[in-house]
Amino acid sequence: MKFTMHHVTVAAVVALAIVGIPTAHAEGDKVTPVRSERLPNVPGKSLTAVVVNYEPGGKSASHHHAGSVFAYVLSGSIRSENSATGPARVYKAGESFFEPPGSEHLVSENASTTEPASLLAVFVADDGAQLTTFGKK
Template sequence: MLINDILRAASLVAMISLASQAGAQTLGPGEHVKPVFQQKLPNVPGKSMIAVIVTYDPGGKSPPHHHAGSAFIYAQVLSGSIRSKVDDAPARIYKTGENFYEAPGSKHGISENASKKVPASLLAVFVVDTDDDKLTVPDN
């Protein structure tokens, strides 16, 4: 039993370490990115699922950016409201409980807290090539 507990703890530490190396980074003022999960998909060779929680301070935002070319992203607003604009779609405000997705190759022109007074957060789940080392890259 003790060996199983040790192996589980070591596995958790390794997973957290890998998630923090998975390319999640803070890009903009008032933006905080926390890796929370990473796992290779056993039924889809070469693909992994990575999850991060993005928290925006009041008025916080990310600069225009894109994600790894292989990344399909599902985002769920956990608290507050997030203004988002992907590709040529109009900007939209998503509130707690609402969700959106980004297809591979999408450009994320706006990602910000819609409030200047209340923090906001979202869960972003990436399905990505396992060997992609940067999840998010700022646009020039």
């Protein structure tokens, strides 16, 4: 089955009615919780998925995440720079990137000023951790 943005949106709406996942975000983006599950094979860790929607020209301030993050661009183009993975790069729909633990997400923004963009972020972090913290560590 091929997943479309419609599938992800429906899943996010359903998940909002079921779970509450604490997330922080900045102006120009909207974070929608999808699902969070404790990992029975990794005690003390949870896997959490969120969809981040960026308005045209939208961006997040510099921030860091709890644990590891895998990001998959669902639509549009996202410009991202992480302190551990090299210079800013534009990722298009269908591409992905990884943020290792302890790194800082220096740039996170919609690469377009005219079209929206979105990504699915999957976190592996300590149970109950605040997933995103803005500003310096």
